[in-house]
Amino acid sequence: MHVVSRLDRIAHEGQMTDAPPSIARAHEQLTAAGAPFEVETILVDGIARRAWKHGPKTMGELVSGSSRFDDLPFLVHNDRRVTFRGFRRATLALMQVLAQCGVGPGDRVVIAMRNLPEWPVCFFAATALGAIAVPLNAWWLGHELAFGIQDSGAKVLLADAKRWERLADLVRDCPTLEQVFTCGSVQAGSARRLEDLIGAPGDWERLPEPPQPPRTVQPDDPATIFYTSGTTGKPKGVLASHRAALSNITGAAFAAARASLRDGTLPPDPAVPPTQAGALVVVPFFHVTGCFAILCPALDAGHRLVLMHRFEPEPAMRLIQDEKLNWVVGVPTIAWQIAEHPRVGDYDLSSLASIGYGGAAAAPELLARLASRLPSAIPGHGWGMTETCGLATTHSGSDYRRRPTSCGAPVAVVDIRIMDQEARRVLPTGEVGELWVAGPNMAKGYWNRPEETAATFVDGWVRTGDLARIDEEGFLYIVDRAKDVVIRGGENIHCIEVEHCLFEYDGIADAALVAFPHRMLGEVPVAVVQVAPGSAIAEAAVLAHCAARLAAFKVPVAIVLQREPLPRNASGKLLKQDIVQSQLVQARMTQSLDAANSERSATA
Known part of the structure; x- marks a missing residue:
């Protein structure tokens, strides 16, 4: 500019x-x-x-235009450096591989991986071809990743080793999925290794100059589906x-x-x-x-x-x-x-x-x-x-x-x-x-x-x-x-999903997930639960229950246990501001937020 x-x-x-x-x-x-x-x-x-x-105006135009920087480094990851030339050649080579697999305009291509040099290559290869890239949250658990594949009707999955490990036993339940490619896997199983098709990042510079992206893609054609929290707790594809x-x-x-x-x-x-x-x-x-x-x-x-x-x-x-x-x-x-x-x-x-x-x-x-x-x-x-x-x-x-x-x-x-x-x-x-x-x-x-x-x-x-x-x-x-979400370090947590998880635990009569201010993360999720009469519940056990069923960033930092019913209005809606301001919750969080302030980041 x-x-x-x-x-x-x-x-x-x-x-x-x-x-x-x-x-x-x-x-x-x-x-x-x-x-x-x-x-x-x-x-x-x-x-x-x-x-x-x-x-x-299109992803293909963006990839082609990057050739003016060919000799400069583009991606640095640990000790690996990928130039713009290497990135562009790998992208166009993978675009050809996808086309040979029958991927065309409008087909969905799921990307399930962390920030690796392969991620941009997969993304731009799919979108430059006219397909719709579907990047999934790499912190999701296996069943959540499988939902993204099923909901989008994806034809191809591109995954790193850890995401493939989570998905390998679940892809049989994804009827539209025709091909899986993985990177960083020694044993890929039923998947094909990207390294066998386009090489590892260190090899990309030596790839031959492939054909340019098709010019048939238009600016207002669909390019991506990113998932966000849904009103029922199920993510929605945007x-x-x-x-x-x-x-x-x-x-x-x-x-x-x-x-x-x-x-x-x-x-x-x-x-x-x-x-x-x-x-x-x-x-x-x-x-x-x-x-x-x-x-x-x-x-x-x-x-x-x-x-x-x-x-x-x-x-x-x-x-x-x-x-x-x-x-x-x-x-x-x-x-x-x-x-x-x-x-x-x-x-x-x-x-x-x-x-x-x-x-x-x-x-x-x-x-x-x-x-x-x-x-x-x-x-x-x-x-x-x-x-x-x-x-x-x-x-x-x-x-x-x-x-x-x-x-x-x-x-x-x-x-x-x-x-x-x-x-x-x-x-x-x-x-x-x-x-x-x-x-x-x-x-x-x-x-x-x-x-x-x-x-x-x-x-x-x-x-x-x-x-x-x-x-x-x-x-x-x-x-x-207006939406019932907690935003923890930039990650949206839909309260109803965590509340449903809490209700699955025996002895919980009612549950509410609320946001508590946190100087570093902006907010952290705190669960307030009513213990059912005659039940005895330990906070550590409830946290372990959540950790086994939710992605790490969705797990509450604390569980506040109480015998009294949670406040609701005449229509039965939880009064979450009243819950946050209750003396019990304030006292409990005053004791525990020091630990939350130094909490570890969610890991994948």
């Missing part, structure tokens, strides 16, 4: 003064005809949308197009330019060749943030991505220092753990220019802590969800410092509004209601869920379920969530 010439012109015309331009004025300057972030009006599924005029996913590329560059314009600063001089930027990747690619907001923009801009198997603060700081990394995006937990680490001063982190986070609530005091411990890194925050295909609002620089409790302003192609409880009236500035969002980055709907799609996707708008307000300049403030 060539923003500098346009911003230089604005500066020399005297349009940059002591007072920053308003959000509306900044958008006008950056998106006008001929501007670097020019916007055009298009029809998407019959609805008029403002969309970015420039930037790649179907998104190429255009929606790739809107993040221009959106991220636009957000940086807007922040510079609002701060009265200019990007680097374009006459000076830039060095390759590097990022520490601690967000899973199986989340839209990792895939759409980190992986895709890095491929477009020629950035180097350093992959961590599992985030730990000191190894992360060592990687930032040794690799001279410039940016990291994650959840607030990660920023806290780096800023508060007792050895943060022992590492040279001066290369770190930005640290972004979202996916969970961020305490305002995090800004001050980052400023004192990581002064070179500009903090950034934002809001988005799977249904918006990544960030819809962004927040950094002086705007973030002035409004630390806001999630930022929407990017130029996104509209936000606040609706009343009946969804009939747009509320005025400052009033709290349900947040609705529209733009070219919105998903198409839920996979094979027409009723839920109709309830959430309304006339081009996404009903988020979040309760929010908008200030006089258009900055968004999330007030509460």
Whole structure:
């Protein structure tokens, strides 16, 4: 994105003064005809949308365009380094393998693996071919992964060794699955090893130059299904197009330019060749943030991505220092753990220019802590969800410092509004209601869920379920969530799923999962249960029951046992605020949250 010439012109015309331009004025300057972030009006599924005029529109176009960075390193994982050339050749080679297996436009290809160099290759091979990539949460248990395969009707599974180990005995219950490929497995069983077809990552550079992706794929064709929590506890597949996913590329560059314009600063001089930027990747690619907001923009801009198997603060700081990394995006937990680490001063982190986070609530005091411990890194925050295909609002620089409790302003192609409880009236500035969002980055709907799609996707708008307000300049403030979820370090936990698991334990008469504030993780799940008369229950036994049936991040950090009935209203709905504020729960959590503050991260 060539923003500098346009911003230089604005500066020399005297349009940059002591007072920053308003959000509306900044958008006008950056998106006008001929501007670097020019916007055009298009029809998407019959609805008029403002969309970015420039930037790649399909995954195949993005892969082909990466050839201009061929000699640069793209993926770093442990001691393995994969160049853009090696990545591109492996992607196109796997695309040919998939085509030979009968995979075509619209077929679903499941990816079940951690952040390995093979993950981007699998993702772009499927989507460049016109198939629909279905990335599954690698922390899921075997039956959850099998559900993703069954629900999506996947034709092909691409899995790493650990995910294949969980699935090997379950794929017989997946009738649409025709082919399984695995990587990192010595004994693949009924699966085919990717290493036997395209080689290991160290071999990719030597692969022959294969044909380019087909040009028949269109921007509004379906590209991905990412799963999110469902109202019944079953995950819902969110179907998104190429255009929606790739809107993040221009959106991220636009957000940086807007922040510079609002701060009265200019990007680097374009006459000076830039060095390759590097990022520490601690967000899973199986989340839209990792895939759409980190992986895709890095491929477009020629950035180097350093992959961590599992985030730990000191190894992360060592990687930032040794690799001279410039940016990291994650959840607030990660920023806290780096800023508060007792050895943060022992590492040279001066290369770190930005640290972004979202996916969970961020305490305002995090800004001050980052400023004192990581002064070179500009903090950034934002809001988005799977249904918006990544960030819809962004927040950094002086705007973030002035409004630390806001999630930022929407990017130029996104509209936000606040609706009343009946969804009939747009509320005025400052009033709290349900947040609705529209733009070219919105998903198409839920996979094979027409009723839920109709309830959430309304006339081009996404009903988020979040309760929010908008200030006089258009900055968004999330007030509460209408959906019954706990967001633990960026991972959504649907309360009803955990509550159903608790009800399976003998001796539990009633159960509620509630969110408890946690400085690092934003929230942690706490279960409050009513013990049935005549029963005796041990907290450790209930936790073990949950751990055997739920993914690790869904397991409550504590079980509060009580004999009294849980409070409910006249219609029988649990009064969760009353539960959280009860003296018993407050006292119990005061005793146990110290342990939760140092809890280990969920591992796969």
